[in-house]
Amino acid sequence: MSFLSVEGLKKHFGGVKALDGVSFSLDKGEVHALVGENGAGKSTLIKILSGVFPHDEGSISFGGEAYQPANPHEAKELGVQVVHQEFNLLDHLTIAENVSIERMPRSRFGVLDRREMNRRARMALDAIGLTDIDVRAPVSSLGIAHRQLVEISRALQFRSKILILDEPTATLTERETSRLFDIVAGIKADGVTVVFVSHHLEEVFTICDRVTVFRNGKTISTDKIEDTTPEGVVQKMVGRELLANDRVDAQQLPKGEVALSVKDLVTTANPSGKGVSLELHYGEIVGLAGLVGSGRTEILRGIFGIDPIVSGKIFRDEKPVRFSGPRDAIAAGVGFVTEDRKDEGLILDMPISANISLANMGAVSSSGLLQFASEQRRARESGQKLKLKYGKLSDPVSSLSGGNQQKVVLAKWLSRNPKVLLLDEPTRGVDVGAKAEIYAILKDLARDGVSLLVVSSEIPELMTLADRILVLAEHQIQGVLTPAEFSEENILKLAYGQSQTGGDKLQ
Amino acid sequence: QADDKPVVGLIMKSLANEFFQNMLVGAQAHEEKRGDYKLLAVGMQNETDFESQINAVENFITQGVDAIVVAPADSRAMVRPLKKAMAAGIVVVNFDVALDADAKKQQNVDLAFVGPDNRGGAKLAGDALGKKLGAGGKVVIIEGNPGADNANERRLGFEDSVAEYKLDLLDSRTAHWETEEANTVFSNMLTAHPDIQGVMAANDSMAIGVVKALESAGRDDIVVVGFDNIPAVGPMIEDGRMLATVDQFGTDMAANSIDLALEVVKGGAPLEGWVKTPIELVTAN
């Protein structure tokens, strides 16, 4: 029955044992979830299965035969398709070219058949609901969620035996996610096996048949979904009872003074020309909700002085300020956890400790000279505080799992003790345990009087964290919700731009 | 040509070489003095940039100059474009380096040469060294750019002296006309052959590098000769750090060639054969 099985698989990178005895099997036509904390080894297993690199020990059999693909091409030939966790798109090429990258259609004489290529891309994108995107535009013109969808559609266009999706939903909002689930259900019905990685257990329990739990490079268990519960899975993942989150602390803290406010802000990235206004108080967490591309990131970038401001004003402690660049914003006590950790947040080749001190070099140096001891100490402390999982502080950040990389970004800004912290998708790709930890940290910050503005595509996240949620659509704030009004329905209604109905208008 | 003065196109090699820079200055002074012609002068980007000389010939044909006076960077490559110029009715004078005889024959070009005897000049310097060292003297040659005609001629001239004075040629290497490279290359040659007694450098820039290498090595028993007589070697010859160099009177060479060209332009008889220009061995006092 099981047509792919993995036995005692091991893989190490230098001193890091990424896989330390992994065994599991896939049945034909099932949707099989892999879950585990950040760095548990899920992506590593997937890369071995897809021929990116070989394993050290153990065996894999696929369709009754020994399976050890030498390269991605061979794996694809054998019917294994993957959507990797990291983006693998070619920014400068068109969407159609990206969709067809594995096998571009040729007409006679090996000439590229653009018409056919565009047609296929159109079909592939339509299938996943991206009907309003021009396939001839370069990928660089897409937002992060659209890119993810393009990658998924690329993998979906082939009839594969096994389709592996490594955290496909991390960058998607609910709508795309449910669309994806419909598609997964469809191909499952065709007898394709789907491997699904996610840190969202509710997703796992929605579409998966079985779930395998990873911990520290080992497989702990495989269960039928109906035989287990989310709580049980979490417990296996972390190896302990997860501390109950004290987030039902409904006791509303009194709002502090206004820490930062924005009046009619229009940046160069905002095509609508109508400004955005908002206020952040000390000790408050404000959520910023909206669909992909609704303009959340651009507000944060505008405030932080990255994108030039066309019109509008920013006030810090009620005093007008001009941030001509991140430097000014930081000097005014503002921090910004960016959305794209790879491109904007981290210096991947540099040590963990160096990344943590990047925004606060003053604290780890004196008269321009680095103080390694203090840098190490500070890095170790923030590592402990955020429960960072790493080998050595001198390892490059690139050796960390995605979730742990995200924690490093957070640590970098926390080390500055910002008064105002802007966060763009702060828990993207972070496992449940770590997410809870990050929530606790953010709540603590608010309690200490920091003012936080959180952008997230996960509505539950905003509902847990925020004291207020602003909803954005078409670069405009459509409304503001108080905790009493928090519900997915309310938020989505505003986010779809039906601003006339429901929700109080802002100010 | 507005004022009907004949136009002379002067094509030199790299003006970054002070020999040609001085020549240009000489030619410009000459234009001033004579006042009856217009001078257009071009050099090339670097020694090996033959194409820009050919481009220059083509540009001069385009501009319809009356005469082209050219110091060819390559004795073979220039034959054909110059033939084109002659076919366009332009008076061509070849100076400094003679066009290759075989190549001329093949292209059916008959063109006189105005200039010094590079090989003979090098032999003058080589002979001075030979006389000083006597038979069996151990010498090395520092060559110019391999593949460059004047480098070739000068090497041949040195080799003539080696044969005539029965010198012992230990090594022969290029330093691409350049002081720093000559310094390095010669230092290493000296390590390999500590018994060197004499050095023939194909130009003075390299001779300077050799002299400095000798100073660093603390050797004052090795005799150096150069070529070109640039001002910087004056003091070295004066105080005996160099034995001799060779002066080709480059400053006048272009000017003299221009005179000859204008002669022909005005209806004089075409030049023939080799119009030799003076060379002189320069030694102390």
Place this chain on the structure above:
Amino acid sequence: MTSQTMTEPVPAQARLSVRSVLQNAGIGLALLALILFFSVFTEHFLTPNNITNILTQITINLVLAVGMTFVILIGGIDLSVGSVMAFAAVVAGKAITLPGFGPAEAIALAIVAATVTGVACGIFNGVVSAYWALPSFIITLGMLNIARGAALQVSDAQTIYSFPFAFEEFGSSMVYGVPVVFLVALLLVLVAWFILNFTVFGRLLYGIGNNEEAVRLAGHPVFWYKVAAFTICGFTAGIAAIVYMARLNISSPIAGIGFELNAIAAVIIGGTSLSGGRGSVIGTLLGAFIIGVLANGLILIGLSDFMRQMITGVVIIIAVVLDYYRAKYTSK
């Protein structure tokens, strides 16, 4: 998702092309400015003869720059093209002057010899740098030395000459005042343009320069594509050798010194990114024209050599600065 500026009536591709035309036009404008300037300030610049001269003079650089475009697009660089050209010319020169062949055979032999030599050097560059994932800068710097040494060794540092008359003929023949060798270069540009834009191979080269790992993960043999790019560059160095021989009627072992920088400059001035993945061979064509027009015009204008060299540097810088503002303006 709903949002998005869905009000776009023009298909993106159309706008893309317009933009990419403007992209090239940017550097084209700098070229136009140069041409205008020299037309006004010199007497002979726009004469048919001078235009012929310019076309002849940019040919070799253009040929080399076409191959260089492939290598730079995949994020590599080839410093060896000048030396490889000289080596190929010397080998071809030896071949063409072999006794006992008729002119046609001798010429054919030379063409084969030059391209085979160029291709062999290109394959070496590609295989060594791609197989071990080594910086092509240093590998081709090694090849620069190897090929130059080989050229000098094979020719014994002598200029090789006396080629068949038909060869010369070809080197200096014109079609309506356009040098045939320039037409050869133009043909190469067109073929390269076609390959880069209309074949799977070409698109994957862009892809490799953009994100090599992604192309590898998509199952393509990236190694061979990279080797192919370097091979093409070696091939064009071989073609350049033939053009050189036909034009100068000699083979010199010291030809082509510094040509690599000129070729790279043409590619980069033409808007191709040194980090790979972006650019076009049409840009390269314009870049080669800028360099050629500048060299020609500054001589016509009668500047001293040293001033000319300085101005060349200044204009190169101004061209890319202008291009920056053009890009900024058109992206608005």
Place this chain on the structure above:
Amino acid sequence: MTSQTMTEPVPAQARLSVRSVLQNAGIGLALLALILFFSVFTEHFLTPNNITNILTQITINLVLAVGMTFVILIGGIDLSVGSVMAFAAVVAGKAITLPGFGPAEAIALAIVAATVTGVACGIFNGVVSAYWALPSFIITLGMLNIARGAALQVSDAQTIYSFPFAFEEFGSSMVYGVPVVFLVALLLVLVAWFILNFTVFGRLLYGIGNNEEAVRLAGHPVFWYKVAAFTICGFTAGIAAIVYMARLNISSPIAGIGFELNAIAAVIIGGTSLSGGRGSVIGTLLGAFIIGVLANGLILIGLSDFMRQMITGVVIIIAVVLDYYRAKYTSK
């Protein structure tokens, strides 16, 4: 993998150095192999005199390569160093031969003139390429032409000579057989090493080469850091000019042609990545030694010029291939 291996007794930085020593040892092994080879196969290689020669001969390249390391670390390149060196030497030569100064003043004047010239060119390179985010390859190629033209213009293409005796003295003086000019270069290496490893500035240069945007978003003035890197490179070109003058006792406007490639080669052979962010100046030191030892040894061994050039190319390639295997081996 097991979480929080907090049991690390050695501070990360120290271990980093061990690894970086191994990193460099890789290319160091290639160097050792070369030295061994030449010691066995030539008579004079390991003599004190020859060692002195080698040290003298690598000095200029080493000085240039130190500055080049800064520029390459931020992901740039500087093709102008050879020309800028010549320009600085010519300006300093003019200064030092000004009438009416005593030797000490003249020398001081020359040193100031050379470094100021170098620094000015570096600032230009840095400001233009960083302000408009233009490829430094093309900007410094422009500067290559500008500085060379300026050097020729200022000197009127004449070699400048007759410097004060004390200057020569300095150029040829030794400390226990080690040339003082080499000690100057070594001092530069040490200072650079210190800056790159122990200062915030150095750390951020690595960061910029790695991910410029991340450094910018962390609030650092990336523009000024980039300008600083190019300025340092210009500064070392000025120092190289002084070394050149002291060693040869002349200033030549055609000095330093092609030096940029040698300096870049030293940096890359030394393991610094051309795309920036990774490498070390100690590697550069070893890279410069490899190039210098090779040039010296191949002459001692009596190879002909052409063979020597070919072998140089081959050895450069072999060195980086060896380094590949070393890196592979040590990372296991």
